[in-house]
Each structure stands twice: as structure tokens, then as C-alpha cells.
Amino acid sequence: MADIKGILFDKDGTLVDFNATWSGVADFMALEAAEGDRARADRLLAAAGLDPKTRRFKADSVFAAGTNLDVIELWLPQLSRAEQITAVERFNVITTEQGAALAVPLPGVIDALGALHARPYRLGVATNDSTLGCERTLATLSIAQLFDAAYGYDAVANPKPAPDTVVAFCDLTGLKSIEIAMVGDNRHDLEMARAGGCGLAIGVLSGTGTRESLSPIADVVLESVADLPGFLAARG
Incomplete structure (x- = not known):
């Protein structure tokens, strides 16, 4: 693993x-x-x-x-x-x-991010929103300091589901793609994980995706990011 x-x-x-x-x-x-x-x-x-x-x-x-x-x-x-x-x-x-x-954080997500940052994992955001929009949202929610980087569709040559953001995050952190997990609620998030060679493609049911749409391409499907610290801890 x-x-x-x-x-x-x-x-x-x-x-x-x-x-x-x-x-x-x-x-x-x-x-x-x-x-x-x-x-x-x-x-x-x-x-x-x-x-x-x-x-x-x-x-x-x-x-x-x-x-x-x-x-x-x-x-x-x-x-x-x-x-x-x-x-x-x-x-x-x-x-x-x-x-x-208008940003509303999902229940338990801020605490989960704090726990993951403290372990410490290197954290980033990969979104098809603009980079500035993402950065503003993270700042509004007072969680920007937990992330090494935020990548919008305009931060890379090709946005999700292309692997460009995975490559950029690897370049920034010095990590290999196999050492990165990608977490998302739609198939294009997981397709990016596969295209970029991520070690884990994790689907969450907190957004628009369903278990039926995510399961064929995900390594695991969780209810939300709130479950991620426990999942990773149990995984060892």
C-alpha cells in the first residue's frame, strides 16, 4: 500500500x-x-x-x-x-x-483538516473554480494556513481531470504522486487521481456524486472528509 x-x-x-x-x-x-x-x-x-x-x-x-x-x-x-x-x-x-x-463548510471538515495538518500531511486544494476564488474561500473559512497551495483551473495548463495539478503539487512538495491521495465528490476528481498516478483515489458522498457514480473509479468511498483522519489512521 x-x-x-x-x-x-x-x-x-x-x-x-x-x-x-x-x-x-x-x-x-x-x-x-x-x-x-x-x-x-x-x-x-x-x-x-x-x-x-x-x-x-x-x-x-x-x-x-x-x-x-x-x-x-x-x-x-x-x-x-x-x-x-x-x-x-x-x-x-x-x-x-x-x-x-456564501461559503458554508461541510460538518466536521475544519476539525478534520486541522487533525490532518497536525499529523503532518502536506495539504493542497485542486478545484475547477478560479485560483483566486479558492484562495478567498479558504481565507473566509480561516483554513488557508493549513494548505501548502490552492490550484484553480487557471493555475495549470489543463484543469481536472487532467493530471497537471498532481504534477504541480508534487513539484511543490517534493512528494511522489504515489504518496498523494486525491479526495473528491465527482468522477473528474478521481479521474485526475488515476491520470496523475496518485496512491489513493478517495470519493466522498458530501457533494453531488453518488456511491454508484464514484465506486467504479474510487479506491474507497467515505461519507465525508470528516471520516478521513480515522480512515488514514486505521490504514496505518
């Missing part, structure tokens, strides 16, 4: 309550893209993965797993590339400011 010395975490749905944090932000973004047209905004949200009955985003949907550019390309395909980049910059501002301001 791999000797795990570092852990990369997805952010939304893994450290942060996805629906509590992002439902309002997504609605704001959709209304802006729809120029205030409520019906059109609802159609955009459904296309991005919002279940109209549960009002929750589906596992591996564009909004749950993609970048702001992915959302723009889905919602506003008529824009030129230059116009898309301008729209992404606007959405980055929205997600940075509102995502941080």
Missing part, C-alpha cells in the same frame, strides 16, 4: 457544502446570462445539471464539475472566443466574491 504523505482536496462538495454555497450563485449567473429572463435562466440551469425537482445539481454535471468557461460555452455558444473570455472574466468575479461570501 502507498505511504500517503500528501492530500489534494476538491473544494466544492468536498470541503464546502455545494448546494448551500452555490445554488444562489448559480441562479445569479444564469439570470445574468439570460439577461433577466427567468424562464430562460431556469432552462440554462437545467442544462447545466440542476434537477428541477430536488433543486440540486446532478453528479458530474457541467456546473458541478466544470469550469466557468465550460458553463459559458454551454450557455452562450453564440459568443465569439473573445466575447467568451470577457464573459468568463465576469463570471470569475461573481464566483470569487459570492462563492467566498
Whole structure:
């Protein structure tokens, strides 16, 4: 078994309550893209993965797993590339400011991160949010000091599920990829772990992913990051 010395975490749905944090932000973004047209905004949200009955985003949907550019390309395909980049910059501002301001940590996660940092594991965040948005959220939750680095989609050449963030974290920490565990609530988190050669791919059920969607690619599926210190301690 791999000797795990570092852990990369997805952010939304893994450290942060996805629906509590992002439902309002997504609605704001959709209304802006729809120029205030409520019906059109609802159609955009459904296309991005919002279940109209549960009002929750589906596992591996564009909004749950993609970048702001992915959302723009889905919602506003008529824009030129230059116009898309301008729209992404606007959405980055929205997600940075509102995502941080509305961030709700998942139960037990902050204590778990403190315990892991004290052991000590090298900790990082790998998200398809922007790097600045991630850093703002970690600072808002008063946990930024626990992490060696935060990597947004714009911090690497290719975001998740590409292995670039794993490579960057290895370069920073001096660890081998086999010594790193990747923890996330969607398949693209675990696909990055596999592509990057991580020693463990750990799924959590605290976000949009389900046991059915995560189990085929995960080494283990936990209820949440709150269970991670105990799991790693029992593993030895």
C-alpha cells in the first residue's frame, strides 16, 4: 500500500457544502446570462445539471464539475472566443466574491483538516473554480494556513481531470504522486487521481456524486472528509 504523505482536496462538495454555497450563485449567473429572463435562466440551469425537482445539481454535471468557461460555452455558444473570455472574466468575479461570501463548510471538515495538518500531511486544494476564488474561500473559512497551495483551473495548463495539478503539487512538495491521495465528490476528481498516478483515489458522498457514480473509479468511498483522519489512521 502507498505511504500517503500528501492530500489534494476538491473544494466544492468536498470541503464546502455545494448546494448551500452555490445554488444562489448559480441562479445569479444564469439570470445574468439570460439577461433577466427567468424562464430562460431556469432552462440554462437545467442544462447545466440542476434537477428541477430536488433543486440540486446532478453528479458530474457541467456546473458541478466544470469550469466557468465550460458553463459559458454551454450557455452562450453564440459568443465569439473573445466575447467568451470577457464573459468568463465576469463570471470569475461573481464566483470569487459570492462563492467566498456564501461559503458554508461541510460538518466536521475544519476539525478534520486541522487533525490532518497536525499529523503532518502536506495539504493542497485542486478545484475547477478560479485560483483566486479558492484562495478567498479558504481565507473566509480561516483554513488557508493549513494548505501548502490552492490550484484553480487557471493555475495549470489543463484543469481536472487532467493530471497537471498532481504534477504541480508534487513539484511543490517534493512528494511522489504515489504518496498523494486525491479526495473528491465527482468522477473528474478521481479521474485526475488515476491520470496523475496518485496512491489513493478517495470519493466522498458530501457533494453531488453518488456511491454508484464514484465506486467504479474510487479506491474507497467515505461519507465525508470528516471520516478521513480515522480512515488514514486505521490504514496505518
